[in-house]
Amino acid sequence: MSYCQRILLHLCLLLIPYLLQSQQIPQSEADSLLGVLQTIQADTNRVKIWLRLGEYQVYKPGEFKADLDSARTYAEQARDLSHKLSDYRMEAKSLNLLGYINLESKDFQLAIAFQQAAINLSKNYKDLQAEAESYWWLANALRHKGDIAEARKQAQKGIALSVNNGFFQQAAEAYLEQGKTYDNHGEELMEKIKYFQLAKQAFAQAGSTQRQADLGKDLGDLYQLQGSKALALLELRKALALYRSVGYLHVQGVYDLLGNLSSELGDYQEGLKYGLLAVQTAEMLKDSTLQLSTIYNRLGLTYYNLKQHQKAYIYFNKAMRIAQKYNHRPSIMIVTYNLVNVLNKLGQLRETVQMLISTVEQYPPRNKNDSIESASRLLGSYTRLKQYTLAQPYYKQLLSLSGTLGKNESIRKIIYNNVMPFLVESKQYALAQNYLTEYEEFCSNTNYLQGASRVELYKFKLDSMQTNYPSAIHHYQQYKQLEDSLLNETKSRQIASLEVLHDTEKKEKDIQLKEQNIKALTKERLLQEQQIKQDRVIRNGIVGGAILLLLLLGAVYNRYRLKQQSNRLLQAQQSKLQEQHEELQTQQAALQEQQQQIQEKNQALEGLLVEKERLLKEIHHRVKNNLQIVMSLLDSQVASLQDKAALSAIQDSQNRVQAMALIHQKLYQAEGVARIPMDTYVEEVVAYLQDTYALSQQVDFKLNIEPIELDVNLAVPLGLIINEAITNAFKYAFPQERSGVVGVSLLKQVDTRYELTIEDDGVGLPQGYDPSQSRSLGMTLIHGFSAQLGGELTIETSRGVKLSLLFTDKKLSSIHKKADYVY
Incomplete structure (x- = not known):
């Protein structure tokens, strides 16, 4: 066997303790192992290589029968040889691998049988570590079969056996299996998070950094589902740091989750940064999986929220190409609706209708919710095009579907938000009024504040079109109050989440600081003990030296008398220096007091500057709202005019007012209060x-x-x-x-x-x-x-x-x- 082959074999042996706990093995490693296999004898090393090759085949991308057959052949060879060699731990691992191969083949009964055989073998030979590992594999097979109660029971056995004997890697996998038996909602989600946290701690104790990072990423997902966005952000940041510490490159999914969370918390710039990192990483690693569609789609949503609609359109199209490559219907539908939204913003209304019709023809609705979604989108698009005759059938379809829904089902939101604009724009005022009453009741029953805001807006439009201006102004004021309340509520939630994140990070830093202090105190105690030992040696030396000192005192006394005179002169000089030092300290104290006064004045000026900026933003906000009211009043006047010249003049005036209103909107939204970003401003004026x-x-x-x-x-x-x-x-x-x-x-x-x-x-x-x-x-x-x-x-x-x-x-x-x- 060559030197390189011996090195490779040694590395293989080091990896065996983590067999079947990693994911895909590099093909280069598998090719090298095949070469080594030809040069070694029929011993335990050959068993380990067969197991590693079997793992390579079962974890290859795609679900091909040929790969599973190859994996089964390697596992059976490993089982037979390990049995012949009486290496029962390797035989148990072979049975575990055979069980997993049959699980991938959907033969759940045979998979369970192999895992149970591995447990029995480990018990017979009192191999507790192999037995603990087999328990969580058995739990995995039972979970896939659907026997959740039995899966939890076996996972608990694996947990107890691993924890009692300090098998951290096996304990981590058992905790993870137990967590996977719970759903992603309600109290079960809380249980799932608990077991995932325990698994992460156990992986940390086992020194498995990459698996610890995997659990951190999973916990980030679960916290996001729970609504704990700050905790999710913190876990994902930790996971990213762990991946980087081991040089793991496939972190595009972590970047994607961090970008999505940052955007949901309102920090779109941070969301954009992580979204671009996710795209760059995926493209660098030539990732062409369905995950890439999600990454492109979320980056498109971030650009959409930043009102950079052209860039959003580019990334939505990229997401669509990946989704269509895999013909993944859910992804295709999500990206289609995002493309429709951005095309509406870009003013390409006819393209939105064509896209929706084409999508419905290619992917017909499979259930009631699909029908509601597609009909609502088409109704909204035709309404924007003012093609009310073409919109009418979809309106009737939605009314029919609405009759099959419960009174407070959440999907009614989609119906109301598309039917109301159609009725108002097509001037079906009586129907609009009746439907508006129903919408208002739904919002009240479901505490749908955004819908309540829209109800007031529709009331304003109806009153305006019917020249009931006092009532229209009242409803518009109610609408603005609700909109401001929603905005403040959203910001409050974002601030609260960021405060939780800050507090959590601070607590963790405090814990780390306490641990460092404990280590420092321990070190100090050891130093003190060492110092005591040294003091004892010194004390013994002093006793012996004292005798010699007495002998020398006589000789030193004469010199002492001579030095006394010199010391008096030195003390006089030292007193003078001390007086000068005290004078300098007095001057320094005065300077410090002046500096403190200057700092206080600076802080006061900074506070005044912040208050000035806040007041300026509030002024711009109110000016914008007043200009919006002027536009709404002009819009109301349009409903009562027939003269085309007058209508055109009013419309031109509305456009001019809107151009000015956008300026004030930009001013109160921006960090500064005097500069306007012209790129986004011009895009919004054109739109x-x-x-x-x-x-x-x-x-x-x-x-x-x-x-x-x-x-x-x-x-x-x-x-x-x-x-x-x-x-x-x-x-x-x-x-x-x-x-x-x-x-x-x-x-x-x-x-x-x-x-x-x-x-x-x-x-x-x-x-x-x-x-x-x-x-x-x-x-x-x-x-x-x-x-x-x-x-x-x-x-x-x-x-x-x-x-x-x-x-x-x-x-x-x-x-x-x-x-x-x-x-």
């Missing part, structure tokens, strides 16, 4: 205008907005210019169902100089039309705000219309008179 006009033809947008932050004094006129230019494109650029593209870009040129470009490929300006001489309100506003920005405005009409504005991030010029807006 709002697409929803407002909802043209029947296809008008696409190409956005190229750099991550620029501008002062609010620049952002407001710039936002209104964008609003006017895009509104003109919707109104005039694409007549007679003509489709086209509108491009919007905002780029930084040099230093503080920026360029805004808005262009379309529409019909262009009328022949002979001079935009600089136009006195229309929209063009007047564009010229006026461009002058206010101190910018250079150019309007071209070679192919469509192209508006370019060059401006700098400097103080605005004074506002011009209306007459000065016209060039």
Whole structure:
């Protein structure tokens, strides 16, 4: 046998204690073991290699009969040879492996028989460790068969035997098996968490770091199901640290869970960081399993919550490709509905309908809940397209399905939230009023606060459309109060979770500190004992030295008299130095007092600054709410007008108010109170205008907005210019169902100089039309705000219309008179 083969065989022997407790074995190891197998004799080492090869075959990806047959052959060879060698521990391990192979083949009775045979063999030869291991394997087989009571009984036997004899690895596996017999909800979930925690502790005692990390990841999942998000986050962070400590690379699942939890706690930036790490890790490791679909989907949701809809759309599409590769219906349905949501935000309403119809044709509803989900989505999409005739059948289908539900079933939320917009938008006021009463009762019975908020919004819309303005204003105020309450409640829950996380981390650090202190005290006690021994030696030496000292005293006395005079001089100098030192201490105390006063003033100023920022955010919040009320009142006025010119004027006014409202919304949501992130702001303005006009033809947008932050004094006129230019494109650029593209870009040129470009490929300006001489309100506003920005405005009409504005991030010029807006 060569040197390399001996090394490999030695490594194999070291791995045998963890046989059947790891997962997939690298193929390179299996290939090497096959080579070693040809060079060794028929002894225990050959048995161990056969077991390792059998484990490799049974844990290979996929469920292929050929792999299981190969695993069974290796296990049977290991069993026969170990029996011949009277190596009963290896024979028991062979029986355990045969039991697991039959479990994978769904032959539960034979699997149980093999595990029971392993227990009997271990008992006969009084091998307690092998017996303890076989108990949890038997519990595993019983659990898969569905005999939960017996599985728990056998797992408890394994726990008792392992704990009493200090078999930590076997105890950990038995705890884990016991935990797996409980469901993921209610009191059973609490029991499951308890046993998983015990398993994790036992793996730590056994020194199995990777298995300890596996349990930490599982506990993170369970805590999340329990609603203990802070504990889940803490466990996942510990699991990640453990995986890194052993160099384990396949941590994309941990990153994914950390990102999802962070996003659920409202920390979307942290969620984005971990989501991107999950994607990078999975792609680096060439992970193409179904897990990758979940990773892409959750990253898409994080971008969606950050209102970065284009990026969300990209990752939802990636998730869909993986889900379709495995034809996994649940994943396909989840990702489909996420794609529908983001397409709605991007204004691609027709694509959402096509996607939903295609999905329903390919994956017809299998039950009542599937039917409700698909019908509700289609009803909502046709309502947004204002195609009420096509929406009507789905409305009737939902009414029919609603009759089969219990009065307070939670799935009714989906029905109410899609039926109510349809009835209101299609002006079926009587039906809407009746359905609204039913919705309000449901919200009251189920304590559905978000639904109660929507009820007040629908009441506001109905009253507005029927010109009952006092009642409409009252309901709108109720709606805003409920919305603010929901927002505050959500933030309170997030803060509470973060406080729990902080307190838990602090307690753990305190425990670690106490352990360190105990170790330090123990070390100090040992040092003291050593010091006492040394003191005894010194004392004995002193007694002997005292005699010699007496002999020397006579000689030293004369020198002592001489030194006394020198000492007096030294003491006088020392007294002088002491006085100088005391004076310096007095000066230092005065300086410290001054520094303390300065620090107190700084803290007071910081408090005033924080309060100022809070008040500014509150002002922006209220300004935004007031602008929303103005928009709602304008919307109410639309219901009572027939004049198209008046309707168009009001709609233009709503768009301008919305452009300003978005500015104030950004200000009170941002960390600062004076700078606006223009990329997300422009995306939201474009999305709002697409929803407002909802043209029947296809008008696409190409956005190229750099991550620029501008002062609010620049952002407001710039936002209104964008609003006017895009509104003109919707109104005039694409007549007679003509489709086209509108491009919007905002780029930084040099230093503080920026360029805004808005262009379309529409019909262009009328022949002979001079935009600089136009006195229309929209063009007047564009010229006026461009002058206010101190910018250079150019309007071209070679192919469509192209508006370019060059401006700098400097103080605005004074506002011009209306007459000065016209060039």
